């Protein structure tokens with residue numbers, strides 16, 4: 152036998168022994184946590200065989216199995232710890248070892264946006280958060296209110312009165328237009344309307360699905376392989392169009408600044424997100440990072456509000472009593488067919504309770520991922536291998552009977568101050584919590600309240616006969632946000648004008 156063969160055999164033995172030892176070590180760590188039966192190496196991979204994008208979330212919930220304490224599952228050596236107890240959630244969210252976003256799930260977002268604040272970590276994230284924060288000051292949000300109001304009215308004219316239809320598409324158009332007018336350019340140019348908006352809407356249709364499509368198909372985990380598929384190429388083409396449009400916009404804005412339209416003029420008017428980022432002279436973000444933020448925002452800002460409003464309309468269609476109270480409040484605060492103004496928002500208290508309750512039972516983001524990316528850690532007194540994923544299960548915490556009376560009941564009044572006292576801080580976190588919480592929570596609330604306050608006086612939301620009669624059992628799928636498989640079907644029935652209106 153030649154020396155080369157001997158050397159190869161020795162190397163192969165070392166690698167094989169290392170792999171076996173690593174998998175025995177991993178298996179020991181995995182089995183220390185409670186969970187459904189799993190196989191060595193494959194883990195719970197078989198539980199996802201044949202799953203479609205619509206039922207992966209359900210299968211993940213099946214592997215959690217309602218366990219109060221940490222539950223685990225694994226896929227090909229990737230350990231997932233499902234954390235549902237609010238005390239445990241607090242430990243993950245605040246823990247110094249578990250601050251990073253997990254690789255699982257978030258790595259697929261990076262295909263669209265490598266440098267967006269949802270996925271980046273450490274100093275890079277801090278710089279982005281600092282640059283983005285001025286765009287979310289409450290004075291600026293007040294200035295966006297007329298956009299929210301106009302777009303809410305436009306949404307009300309887009310629904311198909313008296314006809315059962317999926318409301319998600321028109322909600323997406325409305326959210327995308329609002330996002331566009333607050334983040335990119337204040338007014339819809341005809342170029343934006345005809346060329347850019349359709350691309351943005353297609354990005355929103357296609358990109359979220361890809362995340363789950365890849366998450367449980369190991370053969371398309373490497374970007375290099377995924378980019379060879381027709382889907383991978385299609386997404387790249389779409390994103391190139393978005394990049395071209397935003398870069399052009401950024402260059403036009405810069406020329407305007409250079410031509411002497413002073414910074415003050417823009418600040419006084421109503422700067423968009425992109426303008427704020429470009430005017431940051433202390434530590435400007437590179438163009439590529441700004442473009443990546445805009446792409447990640449489409450998911451973070453648009454899909455989440457679409458999801459939340461979709462669940463809310465579906466629930467309202469089953470609850471005429473809640474609609475009556477909303478109508479009474481809106482009529483008192485805004486007046487019939489009036490504009491929803493910034494000063495109305497804090498007074499729309501019942502409307503806010505309805506949205507909060509909808510986000511409790513049907514959170515737009517039911518799970519988020521954190522990771523001990525760089526070093527092993529311990530959790531619950533057990534060893535957690537480096538790079539494991541902590542799946543923070545907001546869906547479970549929001550329905551935990553130890554923290555919620557009649558948790559499956561849709562009851563907006565549980566948000567009355569006197570009924571909210573003493574509630575665990577981490578039993579409810581639809582916008583996440585801690586330093587990496589949602590930067591757009593107030594923006595989202597303002598937009599969603601405005602939309603409800605505009606639609607409810609114009610239409611009664613009626614149910615369709617699709618068998619979904621209880622919000623607690625609505626079927627739920629999840630990609631970047633939660634959604635009802637097949638869409639949210641309701642009927643918007645025009646209300647008869649009353650003598651007073």
Ligand code: HEM
Nearest residue numbers: 268451452455456459515516519581582583589590591595
């Ligand atoms: C109902 C609507 C919304 C919900 C339920 C929601 C929920 C969340 C959650 C749970 C996170 C944490 C994600 C994670 O840890 O991986 C998050 C992060 C984020 N959200 Fe929202 N969001 C909403 C609307 C918005 C809007 C309107 C914007 C922007 C205009 C926005 C921008 C962001 C950004 C940039 C992050 C990343 C923050 C960071 O890591 O610094 N979101 N959101």
